[in-house]
Amino acid sequence: MHHLAKVSLTLILAASLTAPVLSAAKKDYFTEDELDLIRDAQELSARVPTYFKLAERRLIFLGLMEKSPQQIEKERKEKEKREKEQKKGVETRATSNKAPIDDTSYLDNFTPAELLRGYTQALEEVTTNIDDAYSRKLDVRDSLEDLAKFIRDTLPLxxxxxxxxxxxxxxxxxxxxxxxxxxxxxxxxxxxVPKTEKKRK
Structure with a gap:
């Protein structure tokens, strides 16, 4: 119990350090379409990567980061799929009234300072979501490892x-x-947090 409280307290404390910024950030630094993506990612294993993707979009738009070959290939396939659906007249919740996933032009509506705060908000939200999952006794080890790696990769940028x-x-x-x-x-x-023996899916 002591360890559980310690981890929870650590993450809650981290979130509270910039709570005033976060309360405004939720409204100002993510778009409604982005919030829809987050809401659609119900599980922690899906939500954390979604926040990372939104943060990376901002770093790419600022010219601090380049898309990886894997991202480029994934976006190419998604674009082809989207074009096929449009030809067939298929419109889903994921495609209707939303910018393509590889189109970051909507970020032009944000100032550079707001884009940086969007990155900060993503870290805040990931921390809060991990803490919430841990408080409900869910496995958070993989998400913590992913968060550590994400910061190692992006902070220098x-x-x-x-x-x-x-x-x-x-x-x-x-x-x-x-x-x-x-x-x-x-x-x-x-x-x-103990290491999980099960392999990632």
Missing amino acids: VEKFKPKNDSERLALQDAIDKAKQTAADTKEALNI
Whole structure:
């Protein structure tokens, strides 16, 4: 019980550090279509990667990150599938009134500072979701490992951003601080949460 409380408290504390930002971020830094994607990803194993994808879109749009060959190939296949469905006149909830998954032009509506805060929000939301799952005694080891890797991969990219004004400088510092704090909290949690013997699907 002590370990359970310690992990939960660690993650809750991390989330509370920027709670005022998060309350505004939920409304300001993700679009309605993105929130739909998040709501559709009910399980933690699906929701965490969705947040990572939204954060990566912002880093790509800022020119800090390039799409991986796997992403490019996946988007190519999804585009082909979408075009076939359009030819057949098939419209689903996933395709109706939504920008294609490989189209990030909608992010042009955000300032660079807001895009950085979107990255910060993604970390906040992942932390909160993992903590909630752990409090319900669900397995969170894989998600913690994925979060640790995501920060290792993306923090060096975020640190390369060159702010042009005070708003961007503040958003950049907040993103860096949040990533470092989350990395430290995740490392501590990984020392407590037991490794799972089952293989990932």
